[in-house]
Amino acid sequence: xxxxxxxxxxxxxxxxxxxxxxxxxxxxxxxxxxxxxxxxxxxxxxxxxxxxxxxxxxxxxxxxxxxxxxxxxxxxxxxxxxxxxxxxxxxxxxxxxxxxxxxxxxxxxxxxxxxxxxxxxxxxxxxxxxxxxxxxxxxxxxxxxxxxxxxxxxxxxxxxxxxxxxxxxxxxxxxxxxxxxxxxxxxxxxxxxxxxxxxxxxxxxxxxxxxxxxxxxxxxxxxxxxxxxxxxxxxxxxxxxxxxxxxxxxxxxxxxxxxxxxxxxxxxxxxxxxxxxxxxxxxxxxxxxxxxxxxxxxxxxxxxxxxxxxxxxxxxxxxxxxxxxxxxxxxxxxxxxxxxxxxxxxxxxxxxxxxxxxxxxxxxxxxxxxxxxxxxxxxxxxxxxxxxxxxxxxxxxxxxxxxxxxxxxxxxxxxxxxxxxx
Numbered sequence: 001x002x003x004x005x006x007x008x009x010x011x012x013x014x015x016x017x018x019x020x021x022x023x024x025x026x027x028x029x030x031x032x033x034x035x036x037x038x039x040x041x042x043x044x045x046x047x048x049x050x051x052x053x054x055x056x057x058x059x060x061x062x063x064x065x066x067x068x069x070x071x072x073x074x075x076x077x078x079x080x081x082x083x084x085x086x087x088x089x090x091x092x093x094x095x096x097x098x099x100x101x102x103x104x105x106x107x108x109x110x111x112x113x114x115x116x117x118x119x120x121x122x123x124x125x126x127x128x129x130x131x132x133x134x135x136x137x138x139x140x141x142x143x144x145x146x147x148x149x150x151x152x153x154x155x156x157x158x159x160x161x162x163x164x165x166x167x168x169x170x171x172x173x174x175x176x177x178x179x180x181x182x183x184x185x186x187x188x189x190x191x192x193x194x195x196x197x198x199x200x201x202x203x204x205x206x207x208x209x210x211x212x213x214x215x216x217x218x219x220x221x222x223x224x225x226x227x228x229x230x231x232x233x234x235x236x237x238x239x240x241x242x243x244x245x246x247x248x249x250x251x252x253x254x255x256x257x258x259x260x261x262x263x264x265x266x267x268x269x270x271x272x273x274x275x276x277x278x279x280x281x282x283x284x285x286x287x288x289x290x291x292x293x294x295x296x297x298x299x300x301x302x303x304x305x306x307x308x309x310x311x312x313x314x315x316x317x318x319x320x321x322x323x324x325x326x327x328x329x330x331x332x333x334x335x336x337x338x339x340x341x342x343x344x345x346x347x348x349x350x351x352x353x354x355x356x357x358x359x360x361x362x363x364x365x366x367x368x369x370x371x372x373x374x375x376x377x378x379x380x381x382x383x384x385x386x387x388x389x390x391x392x393x394x395x396x397x398x399x400x401x402x403x404x405x406x407x408x409x410x411x412x413x414x415x416x417x418x419x420x421x422x
Contacts, residue, residue, distance in 0.1 A: 001025040001043045003036060004385070010054040012357040013374040022053060024381050024421065031377055050389060054357050055375060056088025056382035056422060057338065058364035060261055061132065061157065061183065061237065062312035063330065067105070068097025073314035073403055075109065075129070076116050078334075080400040081312070082127040083120075085334040086384030086417040090127050090312075091368075093157055094134035101134035101144040106152045125422035130368070132157035132183060135171045143167075146174060154368055155181035155235075161189035165222055172232040181259075181368060183235040184223060187285040191215035196325045197286045202271040208325055211286050217243040224251040227258045235367055236260040239305060240285040242295035249304045259367040261307040262296045264333045268344055269293070269407075279320050279327035280407045300359050301351050307364040310337050314403035332403050335394070339415025340408070342388050381421040390416040 004022045009032070011017075021036040022029065023043070031039075059082065065072035073081075082090045092109070094100035100109075113129040120126045133153035137144055146156065156175065160168045171182060192215040197203045199210025220236060224247060227234045239245065239262045248260050265283055270290045274281050281287065288296070299305035313330030320327055333340075338360070345351040362372045373379050392398055394408045 001030075001040060003039055003043050003045045004053060005045060005047045007048045007051050007053045007385070009375055010052055010353045010357050011375040012055060012354050012362045013372045014376070015354060016375070017353055022375070024383075027381055027421075029375060029377055029379050029381055032375065048385070050387065051418065052353070052386045052388060053375070054384055054386065055361045055373065056384055056420065057086045057360045058089040059087050059091060059312070059334065060235075060307055060309040060364050060367060061091040061093050062310055062334065063314070064092045064096055065314055066096070067109075072316055072319075073401055075112055077401055078312070078314075079113070079116055079126040079129065080124070081332070081334040083124055083420045083422075084400045084417060085336070086338050086386060086420050087127045087334060088382045088384075088420065088422040089130055090334070091130045091132055091154065094132050099134045100131055100153070101137060101149070103148050103152055106131050106133065106149065110152070125420050127422060130154040134158070135182065136167055143170065143174065146171075150175070150178045150180055153180070155183060157183045157185070157237075159185040159188055161186070162219055162222065163190060165226070168223070169226060169230065172226065172230045172234070176232060179233065179369065181233045181235050183237050185237045186219035186223065187216060187238060189215055189219050191218060195286065196282060197274050198271045198288055200289070202274065202289070206275055206277075208274075213241040213243060213288065213292070216241050216285060217247060220244050220247050224248070224256060224258060227251070228254065228256045231257070233369065234258045237309070238263055238266075238285055238311065239296065240266050240288045240292060242288070242292045245295045245299040245304055249299070252304065259306040260304070261309040261367070262300065262305050263309050263311040264337050264341070265311070265331055267293065267297055267300070267308065268340060274324065277324045278407050279322060279324050280331050280405050280409075282324055282327040282329050283331070284329035297345070297350065301355050303358070303363065306359075306367055308337070308341070308359045310334050314401055315405045317404060320405045330405070332401050332406050335399055335401065336406065336408055336413065338384070338386060338417060339388070339413050342415050346388070383421045384417055385419040386415065386417050388415045390414075392416050
């Protein structure tokens with residue numbers, strides 16, 4: 001049993017931001033109040049002093065190295081990184097080897113996840129891992145066995161280009177009886193021309209192939225037109241452009257049933273940063289211009305962009321230590337997300353704390369059609385305790401992930417998760 005005295009409680013469900021005492025016991029919130037004076041003598045009393053207690057964070061999608069690429073990061077290391085970052089749920093994309101298109105593969109991973117959670121000690125509560133099923137087999141050009149998969153997954157993830165959106169339409173129509181979310185990535189399309197940076201002054205200045213912003217906008221526009229006609233729960237992944245935000249805002253204003261997310265990296269960096277040629281900034285989609293980044297940040301604040309996804313992807317040192325254009329896209333971020341976003345948007349007064357927690361906790365749940373849970377008595381203790389002032393170094397000694405593919409590696413970070421309850 002633990003009593004947190006005068007901790008700052010951020011509850012995005014009840015829209016509460018206040019100092020309170022919180023008593024936690026047996027995996028539940030026992031009491032919450034201005035002052036809790038009556039508690040068992042064996043209770044561990046913690047007087048945080050400036051710490052923040054919020055609802056557990058939810059990552060919509062990240063990548064697992066296991067199975068197939070355990071040298072990058074195992075399922076246990078991924079879960080430990082998530083716990084260290086304050087996450088109580090993490091979505092796993094189906095791009096494993098073998099892919100998550102088979103009931104047996106998904107069942108094996110779910111069993112391992114449950115085993116790891118059961119083995120975790122009382123001080124390390126590992127997050128629940130949600131698995132996305134693969135909707136379409138592009139090699140065999142056929143739909144996977146969605147009926148068999150649907151009871152094992154939180155939804156289906158798929159990627160499409162402008163020439164095969166008819167396949168996406170088939171998937172939407174097929175899954176309607178199950179009310180599952182379909183998360184779609186639209187960035188590998190014909191208009192992108194295999195670009196590795198945003199097309200324009202940046203691509204010319206740095207001499208790299210450009211990917212125009214309209215490649216994303218055209219694909220989003222097409223999907224939104226389909227979403228207006230087909231009753232399905234569609235989630236747009238990795239929105240990275242100002243025009244994408246505008247299209248989604250217009251669709252939502254018209255009542256189109258769609259949710260969207262951008263990624264941690266696209267909120268923190270813009271295309272100017274690729275002048276460093278740091279391969280850890282090689283992303284898919286590429287970083288947008290500053291106008292894109294600002295539009296994404298405002299879209300998140302207003303709820304047009306529903307959620308911030310971490311899109312955590314670990315690589316080995318050898319895989320990322322290559323020329324920028326040859327580097328595989330992706331970066332780690334589960335352990336860095338909350339402190340970096342706090343410093344970028346809360347410490348500067350751009351967002352409120354509740355707005356940040358909505359984007360990292362309650363709205364991701366809503367994208368998955370889950371009920372949101374308040375910080376209230378008798379509720380499960382799915383919580384994160386965060387110190388916004390503690391400093392640490394993101395290196396091999398303090399990161400739980402074995403991967404180093406982040407531009408913040410060996411850098412000083414302000415803000416650290418103290419404890420995650422799940």
